[in-house]
Amino acid sequence: MDSKQISKLLFTLLILLIIECRAQIQPEVPNGMSQMEEESTEGDAKEIASQEEEEAHPRYFERSFVDSETIETEDKAMLYRDFPGAAEKTVQMDLEVLEEAEDSLEEVEQQIKKMSEADIVFQEAVALLNKVDDKKSVRKAYALFQQAWKMNHTEAGGIIAMAHVFGIHFKQNLKYSQELFVNLSATGEPRAQAGLALMLSLGIAGYNRSLAKSLVYYTFGALGENPLAMMAMAYKNWQGIGVPQSCEGALVWYRRVADRVAEDVTLGSPVITRVRLQDQFENPNFFSTLFDQDLIQYFQFIADKGDTKAQIGLGQLHYQGGRGVTVDYKTAYTYFQHAADKSNNPNAQAYLGRMYMEDNSFSKKNYDLAFKYFKDAAHQSNAMGQAGLGQLYLNGYGVKKSYTEALKNFKLAADQGNVDGQLNLGVMYFRGLGMPKDNKKAVKYFNLASQNGHTLAFYYLAQMQESGLGMLRSCHVAVELYKNVAERGKWSEMFMTAHEAYMGGKKDEAFMIYATLAEMGYEVAISNVAFMLEHSETAIIDGSELSRTALMYWERSAAQGYTQARVKVGDYHYYGLGTEANFEEAVSHYRQASDQLQNPQAMFNLAYMHELGLGMKQDIHLAKRYYDLAAETSKDAYIPVFLALVKLAFLYGWEPFYNENTKEQYQMYFTLEYWFGPSWDIYLITILVGVLSALIFVIMNRRQR
Structure with a gap:
């Protein structure tokens, strides 16, 4: 709706208000009016009776509706005839109301004009921001957002506040962002509500960590269709963070985000590299995943x-x-x-x-x-060309729509393993385009396309899982599929922004971007936040809270299946970092990582704890078994396992002599009485005298020569 339409609407509302005011205005009536009312009291009973009789007639309401304006006009005419001053006063009051309405209308028109100008600037900035291959356009876009915010455009204000949180195109300033978030949240701006929730969840910018308050703001932001807030609500419902665990609740929010992502999917959607800092730290050759x-x-x-x-x-x-x-x-x-x-x-x-x-x-x-x-x-016979032709025929783009031609080309492409051909074949079977619907065949082709990583394949499979079409309904699987789609949105590009900031030494900026993505449920971002906290690479979180907060994020990462995070949680309980030392709890986490995730480090740790009896009964045989499993699982574990087994063999050989249950029976072998009898001292003296005599003889012979 443009400004002219808004102005017309407001003007119409004001005219209606004026009419309503005139209907409610009653002119002043002289004191004699009460005397007239007293004189007419006698006829009131008859009039009421006749009125009740008339109202009972079925045509009464129709007549009263049709003649209401006529009756009102006649009443006013009679009133003005009996009281001439009332007409002048009414006209004067009408003129005053009209003047006030004109002043208000001018103010409203000025505000609308200003808002329209701000909106034009904002839309221009959004258009520039969508040019992902033009960095100059992005910088200019943020300059326009700043200009729109100065014109009181609330959505632009939310973007500016977030930019100061991340340190993108502006110097990072969490306090300034917090003030903007508070002011804009009061106006109902969803991005600001999500930003305030982020700060409350992390306990930064002067706030104490409050999961309950952050959930309130996330809820409002999600209702305002903010992707950050919707994904945060979905993730918290899925994992039961601050709210009762609810698969159906997570499904609703993830579906809403996935719907938006699916609408924006293009054939050339950018490929996003999610860099895991833990892998980069452990693997010197990590940068082979990035082009030199x-x-x-x-x-x-x-x-x-x-x-x-x-x-x-x-x-x-x-x-x-x-x-x-x-x-x-x-x-x-x-x-x-x-x-x-x-x-x-x-x-x-x-x-x-x-x-x-x-x-x-x-x-x-x-x-x-x-x-x-x-x-x-x-x-x-190029598969991509065949799939492209199929899409043109399917949608009637530049050619006459033909499901037959589309089907033929999609099959040719799919037979060569082309992902777009597989996806579109699935769509045709799913929707029954040019053929009867066949959910089983649709599932087959969607699965093939999903194995090649097509976003829409995951989206359609999620819909079918949610509805139970062609398969048994599974809320858990549907949530994971929708989550996969939601995490492919444009906001995932922040991963590369965060990594560039991290490698450029801007650790606090990188931390805030990773923390935001972590709130949205990205497992890689969660582990990166934990890694940075563990290595004290940010000053945003208080130093006394680093270990405890890192443990919380490692636990969240482990809950999504990252095996190294599960080992980290075990380490934190073993060493008492962020929690009290608890060997039994450490064993529990190592066992999960070993038995379920086949992690060699967890196997090695279990072997060591079996060897020393930490958190479990000492068992050298089980220790050797886990050492062997670690070596079989990873070649990198071969040398440490070899050294551990050498140590274990030495301990195993000496076990009878230091074991409480067996050492007494083996001590007799270390007594001279056992080997030489009760006169062992005579034998020993004789041997020593003989050795001494032999030495003297040798020395004397050397001197004579």
């Missing part, structure tokens, strides 16, 4: 020389992003164009078809060109 700039430059060099494979590889890398490379549609298009024009490469043609089928920051939709490139690729 020297390697990219090498590929660029050979691509410029005309190498088709290098051109397609670089095109894909810039088209989808990931592994430390940002999306750049212009560069991707250039590489694909070279490969398609000079080498007639079907993969390059298919990618160009994709780019023309969907809007991006470089090329606009052009279904005719998309059809051309897809057709050229499909004629060379």
Whole structure:
């Protein structure tokens, strides 16, 4: 609704208010009026009786409704005739009301104009922010958000406040963000409510940690459709954090977020790399998951020389992003164009078809060109080209809609393992497009597409699990599938922002981004928060709370199946970090990590505790068994296990001599009486004299020579 429509609506409301006021205004009546009423009292009874008789008639309400305006006009005319001053006073009051209404209308119009200008600036900023391959546009977008906030645009204010929390394009300032969150939350701004909930949950910016209060603000933010708040509510319901564990409650919130993510899925959705700091710390070669700039430059060099494979590889890398490379549609298009024009490469043609089928920051939709490139690729039996043709026929984009042609092309693509062909075949069977519905076949193709990581495949499987279509209903599985979809939203791009900040030495900024993602239920982010707290890499959390808070996050990470986190929880109970030392509790966590997750470190720890009898009965045989299992599970454990087994063998050999139950019977073997009898001292003296004599003889012979 634009400002003109709003103005018209407000003007109409004011006119209605004026009419209502005039209906309620009663002119002053002279004192003689009461005398007239007394004189007419005698006729009141007859009038009431006749009125009751008239009201009983079935046509009364219809007549009264139709003639209401006529009756009111006649009453006013009679009143003005009997009391001439009343008419003038009524007109004067009407004019005063109209003047006040005009003043109010001018104020409202000014506010609407100001709000409209702020909204225009805000929408321009949002459009720039969606250009994910243009960093200059992102910086300009935040400058426009700042401008819109100065014009009192509340949503822009929420974005600015969050930017100060993360230290994105602004210096990190939690106190300033907290003040903005408080003011904006009072106006009902969902992002501000979610931000305030985050601070209360972490216990930062002057707040004590309060899970109950944070849940209140998360609830309001979720009702306002804020993704952070909705995912936080879903995660807390799923894990039972601060609320009773409820699969159905989690299902509702995750579904709402997944619906939004599914609407925004494109063929070229960016690939997000979620870096786990614990793995990076333990593995020196971790950065093999990120592209080395020297390697990219090498590929660029050979691509410029005309190498088709290098051109397609670089095109894909810039088209989808990931592994430390940002999306750049212009560069991707250039590489694909070279490969398609000079080498007639079907993969390059298919990618160009994709780019023309969907809007991006470089090329606009052009279904005719998309059809051309897809057709050229499909004629060379390219699966991506066949799937692209199928989508054009399925939706009638640039061609006449044909389910038959769509089905044929999707089957050809799916038979070659193409994920888009598999997904769209599933959709056709699921919705019964050009064929009877077949939920079992739909499940088959959705499963195939999900194995290749297609977001929409997880989304459709979640819908079918939730409804029990083609399978038994499972709330737990549906929640996990919806969660998988929800975690692929645009906000997951913050992972790379956080890692860049971490590697750049901005540890507090990285911590706040990871903490926000952790509140949304991202397991990798949860473990990263725990890692940073364990290594005291942030000053945001009070030093006395680091170990206790780290333990809490390790427990949350372990609850989502991260085996190393389960071992960490055991370590914290073993050493008494953030809690009292408890060997039995440590054994419980190590056993879970060992038996259920096959973690070699947990097996080694259990072996050690069996060896020393910590938290359990001492058992050298079980200790050896767990040492052997650790070596079999991981090659890296071979050397420490070998050393531990050498030590264990030595202890096993000497066990009879120090074991309380057997050492007495073995002590006799260490007495001289057992070996030489009661006269052992005579034998010993004789031996010593003989040795001494032999030494004297040897020394004397050497001197004579």
